[in-house]
Amino acid sequence: MSSQRMSQSRLSFSAALRRVAASPRMLVAFLCALLALLGTASWATVTALDYRDTLQRAESDAREAAILFDSHARGVLEASVALLQQVAGRMDGRGLNSWAERTLPEAMAVERSGRVTLLSADGSTLYGPSVAFAEPETSDGLSLLVRPLPPEEERHILPAFGHMAGQPAILLARRIHTAAGVFDGAVLVAVPVAALEPVLKAFGDASARSVGLYRSDGIRLAGLGALSLGPLPRLEAGTIRVNGKWMVTGKPSILGVKRMAGLPILSAVTIPRTTVLDPWYVRMERGLVVVVAGVAALAGLSMLGAASLRREAAAREALTEANAQLEQANVQLEQRVEERTSALSALNVKLSRALEEKERANQAKGRFLSAANHDLRQPFQALRLFHHILMERLADTRDRGIAEKMGEALDAGEKLLHALLEVATLDAGVVRPQLTDVPVSAVFEGLLAEFRGMAAEKGLVLRAMPTRMVIRTDRTLLTRMLGDLVRNAIRFTEKGRVTIGCRHQGNRQGIHRGRWLRIEVWDTGTGIPPDQLDNIFEDFVQLGNPERDRRQGLGLGLAKVRRKAALLGHAVEVRSRQGRGSVFAISVPVVGTERLPIPAPVQDADPVVAGDRLILVVEDDPIQRDAVRLLLESWDYRVMAADEGENALALFGGAKPQDGSGSDMPVPDLIVSDFRLPGRLTGVQTVAKVGEWLGRPVPGLILTGDTAPERIREAVATGCRLLHKPVSPEELRDAIASILSERPGCRPADGGEQAMENESAA
DSSP states (O other), X not given: OHHHHHHHHHHHHHHHHHHHHHOHXXXXXXXHHHHHHHHHHHHHHHHHHHHHHHHHHHHHHHHHHHHHHHHXXXXXXXXXXXXXXXXXXXXXXXXXXXXXXXXXXXXXXXXXXXXXEEEETTSOEEESSOXXXXXXXXXXXXXHHHSOOOGGGTTSOEEEEEEETTEEEEEEEEEEEOTTSOXXXXXXXXXXXXXXXXXXXXXXXXXXXXXXXXXXXXXXXXXXXXXXXXSOOOOOTTOEEEEEEEEETTEEXXXXXXXXXXXXXXXXXXXXXXXXXXXXHHHHHHHHHHHHHHHHHHHHHHHHHHHOGGGHHHHHHHHHHHHHHHHHHHHHHHHHHHHHHHHHHHHHHHHHHHHHHHHHHHHHHHHHHHHHHHHHHHHHHHHHHHHHHHHHHOOOHHHHHHHHHHHHHHHHHHHHHHHHHHHHHHHHTOOOOOOEEEEHHHHHHHHHHHHHHHHHHTTOEEEEOOOOEXXXXXXXXXXXXXXXXXXXXXXXOSSSEEEEEEEEOOSTTSOOTTSEEEEEEEEOSOOOOGGGTTGGGSTTOOTTOTTOXXXXXXXXXXXXXXXHHHHHTOEEEEEEETTTEEEEEEEEEEEXXXXXXXXXXOXXXXXXXXXXXXXXXXXXXXHHHHHHHHHHHHTTOEEEEESSHHHHHHTTTTSOOSSSOOTTSOOOSEEEEESSXXXXXXXXXXXXXXXXXXXXXXXXXXXXXXXXXXXXXXXXXXXXXXXXXXXXXXXXXXXXXXXXXXXXXXOOHHHHHHHHHHHHHO
16 A cells, blocks of 8 residues: 555646646746745754854854963962962961961062962951952852862862952962961952953953953952853863853853963953854844845746746846846855955964063163163263363353353252162163172261251251171162162151161061171151051152152152062062151171271372363264363363274274384373274274284273163173263363373273173173
8 A cells, every 4th residue: 555655646746846847837837936945944054053153153262362361470479379389388287386387488579479378267367468258148258268069179278359458459368277287367469450450351341252360160250251150161270171150140151261381260251242253243134134135036037037938038137147146146145154264364463462561671671772772871970070171161240150050950860760779770681789798887877978968958857776796788789778768757757866776676577686687767747557568669659759859859769679679689678657767777697796997098099180181082972072171171181083993093004003102102001991993993992902003011990871781791801990870070080190100001900800790880
């Protein structure tokens, strides 16, 4: 029976085909319907594939963004995690009482960060800034610290969101146990949320894509987007997972999440599905329009074919046109897919270029400091020399008053230049401390000599307590640090006194008495508000000077103190009471006590007669060259000038004397040269070549705005004296007189020491 039915069905289908073939109208209608069905099926297939590819690309984007964001966020947290592991690893198993036994490097690391807090078992703060947990159920901190944990997680880092010292931060905590294994408290290290803002802004925009750091329970620690994602998947360290249907605030989203290596923190990237599918809906609607148009065209062709066979040719052309439109629609869809892929590739390229730009910026910073040190000092040097010459030639009182005001403005500009370049040089890491044994009494005497007049002008008493201690430090850097502290103390004290003293470091923190010395500067000024004690060490911060009056300083003194202290490894502390005064202290290592000085015989230097001395000036800048020449001639020296090293050699006749006499050849007593010169010779090389040319050593004085350490070492190695621009006329006159009073061709030992002092100061 079944075979009979099948044969009957085949006969019926064959009969239907013959009827269709026999009727041209039915044939046309059948073909048109078939084409419409095929076109609709093609559009549906392409749309479905595009839907799948759109979601896959979004999931891949979420995965890559989570990996990149996790890498950058881990780099921000690494230093704080290392500090927490160092402190907690030493204290765990010994209890909170072991905090006082920390080593000096660890104590200084804690002081520099300023973001370490110790909590007792009852939640009270034992050390460090105050901490407030942001979640209501953990506002006292105990719920986070005492909740039961598996034994293998007992010593893991516990993250939470909160505030430290009033600033939003990610709080990383480690439990501390006693030797008996009893919970004794916790160590917390705060990572300011502000430190993560550049990374967050680079990866998320809070609308199309949100990024953030979350705990495993889905609570946000930092980032843009939802405050909670719900319980997140449990992942092993360093693994990543993508979920295409994760619900975020009631909306389906694509979630890419990666577990941070070494921390129970998840780096999450969420992209709303609506954001991902909106372009797909646009493409689907446009494709639907194309399909409807095709079906309508086919229907029209069917009607035209059924109406008249004579319009068969026109119907075929319309059918061809409709097919072309379908193909064009397919091409457009493919182009849009390629455009989306290219956009993702361009985003990756932009991220790579951003990292390259950052590296180039760091390299450019070093080049900028070198150029700024040299190029900014040049015009100030010329202005200083011309101003000195102008002051010597002006006789009218009113003109001299104007010139004096010009000198005050020049002094202010030089102070600002020196301060900015000193800060930039310290930040660039080119300063190398010269550690020596330094008597504290000599440092105090220098401070009293420098600031006694400034204190007397304000009616203040400036005194230094006597001491015979000897410390290990860089004398120049320490003197400048204390000078900045004394200058600030005098500036902010209206009446009373400023006292400089020292005391032995106590052993409350495990430091043996006598190994460290606290040098303190006391004042009876207005004091500092407690909430500003950390801010005063920031750049350009000035309390009580909103109008930025330059007579009250630049706001860089304490910033330079902080940088130099970090460079020397000295701790800086401050305590203050408003209305009573402030105390700034610097802790330095002690090496012994000062021996009584032995009087040394004093020898008077031979007088220098300027009129019979010839000085060769080598300077490529015509303004600088004219200024130095006019200044030297005003001091009755004979002057020769050249703009580069080879032209300087040409001044001596172009032939090297064989016996070194050269009766008609000018023989300079001193060469004053810039370091950087056009041509193949530097200033130091020019001095050496002139000496070889004349057959006798010629002393050299190098004036340069280049403070690079290698420049200083090269000058010292060749026996030249080195002065950094801008140089005052008095300093230049003293240096020339000192060199000319020495025996020709010889350099005393203090020349190298002076150059090394300049290197330390630079």
